[in-house]
Amino acid sequence: MERLEEVMRELRGFVAEREWEQFHDPKNLAMAVASEAGELLAEYRWVSNAEADTYSMGDEQRRRIAAEAADVGIALLLLCDRIGLDLIEAIKEKIMLNRRSYPVEQSRGRWRRPS
Amino acid sequence: MERLEEVMRELRGFVAEREWEQFHDPKNLAMAVASEAGELLAEYRWVSNAEADTYSMGDEQRRRIAAEAADVGIALLLLCDRIGLDLIEAIKEKIMLNRRSYPVEQSRGRWRRPS
Amino acid sequence: MERLEEVMRELRGFVAEREWEQFHDPKNLAMAVASEAGELLAEYRWVSNAEADTYSMGDEQRRRIAAEAADVGIALLLLCDRIGLDLIEAIKEKIMLNRRSYPVEQSRGRWRRPS
Amino acid sequence: MERLEEVMRELRGFVAEREWEQFHDPKNLAMAVASEAGELLAEYRWVSNAEADTYSMGDEQRRRIAAEAADVGIALLLLCDRIGLDLIEAIKEKIMLNRRSYPVEQSRGRWRRPS
Numbered sequence: 143m144e145r146l147e148e149v150m151r152e153l154r155g156f157v158a159e160r161e162w163e164q165f166h167d168p169k170n171l172a173m174a175v176a177s178e179a180g181e182l183l184a185e186y187r188w189v190s191n192a193e194a195d196t197y198s199m200g201d202e203q204r205r206r207i208a209a210e211a212a213d214v215g216i217a218l219l220l221l222c223d224r225i226g227l228d229l230i231e232a233i234k235e236k237i238m239l240n241r242r243s244y245p246v247e248q249s250r251g252r253w254r255r256p257s
Numbered sequence: 258m259e260r261l262e263e264v265m266r267e268l269r270g271f272v273a274e275r276e277w278e279q280f281h282d283p284k285n286l287a288m289a290v291a292s293e294a295g296e297l298l299a300e301y302r303w304v305s306n307a308e309a310d311t312y313s314m315g316d317e318q319r320r321r322i323a324a325e326a327a328d329v330g331i332a333l334l335l336l337c338d339r340i341g342l343d344l345i346e347a348i349k350e351k352i353m354l355n356r357r358s359y360p361v362e363q364s365r366g367r368w369r370r371p372s
Numbered sequence: 373m374e375r376l377e378e379v380m381r382e383l384r385g386f387v388a389e390r391e392w393e394q395f396h397d398p399k400n401l402a403m404a405v406a407s408e409a410g411e412l413l414a415e416y417r418w419v420s421n422a423e424a425d426t427y428s429m430g431d432e433q434r435r436r437i438a439a440e441a442a443d444v445g446i447a448l449l450l451l452c453d454r455i456g457l458d459l460i461e462a463i464k465e466k467i468m469l470n471r472r473s474y475p476v477e478q479s480r481g482r483w484r485r486p487s
Numbered sequence: 488m489e490r491l492e493e494v495m496r497e498l499r500g501f502v503a504e505r506e507w508e509q510f511h512d513p514k515n516l517a518m519a520v521a522s523e524a525g526e527l528l529a530e531y532r533w534v535s536n537a538e539a540d541t542y543s544m545g546d547e548q549r550r551r552i553a554a555e556a557a558d559v560g561i562a563l564l565l566l567c568d569r570i571g572l573d574l575i576e577a578i579k580e581k582i583m584l585n586r587r588s589y590p591v592e593q594s595r596g597r598w599r600r601p602s
Contacts, residue, residue, distance in 0.1 A: 144259045152352055161366045165418045168322075169301040169309035175329060175419045176521050179294035180410015183528075186284040186600040188395045190536045191394045198340040207283075208342055209343060212335055212351035215292060215344050218326060225313040227285045227323055229330050229338035230260045236327035237267055244275060249326045253533040288532045291406050295525015298413075302518045303483040303510045306420045368418040368563045374489045375575045382582055390589060391596045397529040398552075399539035405559060409524035409537055416514040424514035426510035430571040437513075438572055444520060445574050448556060455543040457553055459560050460490045465498055466557035474505060481506045 146230070150219055171221035172181065182210035234256050261345070265334055272335065288337035294330050297325035376460070382409060384391060397442065400452035408443035489574070497566055502565065516566035523562050527555035 145152075157163060166222045185207050197203055222229045248256040258266075272278060298320050304312045312318055337344040363371035373381075387393060415437050419427045427433055452459040478486035489495075502508060529553050534542045542548055567574045593601035 146261050158365045161362050165368050167306050167309045169311045172301045173296050176294040177410045181312040183287050184407040186287045191282050191393045194282045198283045208347040212347040215348050217318040232327040233324040233330050240354040246274050249275045251445040253280050271512045292525045292529040299522040376491050388589050390594045395598050397536050397539045399536050402528050402531045406524040406528040409521040410602045413517050413521040415539045421512050421514050424512045428513045438577040442577040462553040462557040463494050463560050476504050479505045480545050483510050
């Protein structure tokens with residue numbers, strides 16, 4: 143079994159044991175994704191772009207960042223599971239769309255969508 | 258190769274072709290995670306809890322929700338890749354911590370952390 | 373002086389005393405707005421729509437919600453101040469735009485933008 | 488009447504005409520605050536700290552940033568109005584708390600909360 147499937151199975155068990163499915167409708171889980179993303183964001187709020195890579199390597203910061211990234215991932219996986227969406231499949235499709243929206247030649251070194 | 262690794266490899270290629278590593282420091286990627294999470298959130302903003310499951314099944318909504326969930330996933334994977342963090346491992350560790358913070362008996366059917 | 377101007381003056385003093393202008397470029401302040409909004413969101417994450425009004429009245433919750441709403445407001449005011457934007461003026465203009473985007477007749481009782 | 492009160496009165500009229508109070512429970516409005524904050528954030532996502540002030544002055548960007556800041560402000564004011572919270576008062580109280588959490592001497596030029 144893939145590691146992602148394994149972790150998904152663990153998450154389902156964690157939620158079921160606590161009878162938390164009642165709180166986990168897609169609206170609440172989308173809120174969980176966004177509030178956890180806000181906490182991840184808070185880690186980098188006052189750190190400059192130039193310092194952000196080094197900052198991420200500090201032991202204490204790394205532990206916190208890993209925990210926040212995990213929280214976002216957990217909420218996102220629970221949401222996808224709840225609505226029967228295969229996240230990996232959705233990402234593959236989005237990459238295909240992005241290839242069309244950002245053609246290599248017009249997008250090289252530029253972050254704006256070509257108009 | 259696991260599907261997650263495959264998609265990660267595709268993402269790395271997508272970014273490298275466009276020379277976007279220069280924009281993808283951890284601070285900017287954390288902002289990307291949060292702004293994409295805000296778009297996912299917007300999908301459910303005016304939908305009630307009671308309607309959220311059914312809402313997620315509508316064809317048009319589903320397509321949009323899948324795209325937004327994918328965007329969050331992509332940004333999160335890029336961030337983890339940038340700082341050398343194994344997201345699946347981080348999730349497993351967080352689940353272990355959550356098991357301690359939310360013991361089954363005190364947490365059943367209750368969303369508050371036991372004090 | 374209007375209360376909003378008074379509070380703005382207080383905020384400027386608070387920041388200046390601590391020499392925090394160096395951290396308060398518009399990018400960082402936009403991150404502060406979003407991460408504080410994530411904390412406000414977290415307050416309502418597991419509360420249903422039906423319970424949200426009553427929930428907001430509980431003493432302990434109210435104290436927390438007030439603090440989170442204030443944090444969003446503070447970050448937003450600091451951002452507007454930094455870029456020389458009159459927030460009240462911007463809101464008035466946005467209401468005018470919204471009146472056009474959501475004409476009364478087509479929008480009554482419907483949250484979708486008329487197409 | 489203060490400009491803030493004026494704009495609040497306008498917002499109430501805008502919502503009432505469209506019979507949108509039914510969507511505007513505190514949970515949904517907190518989601519609106521966060522999703523609008525995500526859009527504001529998106530404006531600065533790929534802009535570096537060093538460029539953020541200049542970026543905010545460009546005509547086209549300024550128009551967009553003003554609209555996003557206004558959207559956050561509108562959602563926040565609607566939420567406060569819904570739960571009967573005086574935002575300015577809440578901000579004043581939060582500034583007082585912040586004065587205690589970040590004493591001038593220990594906080595000068597440092598963004599971390601003194602431990």
